[in-house]
Amino acid sequence: MAEEFKAELTIQSSVEQLESIRNFVSKAAEAFGFEERDGYKIVLAVDEACSNIIRHGYGKNSDEKLHIVIQTAENRFIVTVNDNGKSYDIRTHPLPDMEAYLAAKKSGGLGIKLIRSLVDEIEYEQSNGENKLVLTKRLPAR
């Protein structure tokens, strides 16, 4: 994608909408030039972030909405997720030691670990009841 790009999606807060979110991110990631493997990574990171907002931030209240904006700038693919739910800064979430985690066979909390492994930068802002999470993935150098 030579010129800068911007696309937006507003959806209801429901896990049924996760597929629409993935399709939205996936199309833009492919057009931007990500290989399938890296495209999958940014799609998964956004899915995990939205899934957390839907289930925890909004407590599964499907009357609420998420607003997702995709922008590109040079080699950066930037996804911003806006919501009005309970605020939570995933950057400060303690990450499990995976060896101990697997040994304990826990079944939750893997999403944040994935998000932090999958993208290059995470920004988070909370103001006036609005949460803004920005996930950035750079196109690998060829």
Place this chain on the structure above:
Amino acid sequence: MATFNTSLRESGKTSIIDISGDLDAHTSIQLERAIQDLIDKGRTNIIINFSKLNYISSAGLGVFMSFIDEVRSKGGDIKFSNMPEKIFQVFDLLGFPLLYEIYDDEHKAIEKFQTTAS
């Protein structure tokens, strides 16, 4: 509507669940039910064949984590086969290959169950 399907095959004492489509926070309940049904029937030699799976998120990974102890305590196992590379990268990122046996070919997983059967 996310598309996800499970279908069941049997090979002797081993049950094979073919999963296809997208396994996410919406569809993972279907896989939970499929595995729980097998456990309820006493069939705990389980292979998950991933060849037609397009996508997995942590909700799908959590299903395997939640059943593995119970299945192993009953003398069985959950083994994985035919995993596309894009799916494997998610398992690999979280260290799952340390905990689960992953085979490139379903038949190797069946053989492993046969050779370890008492």
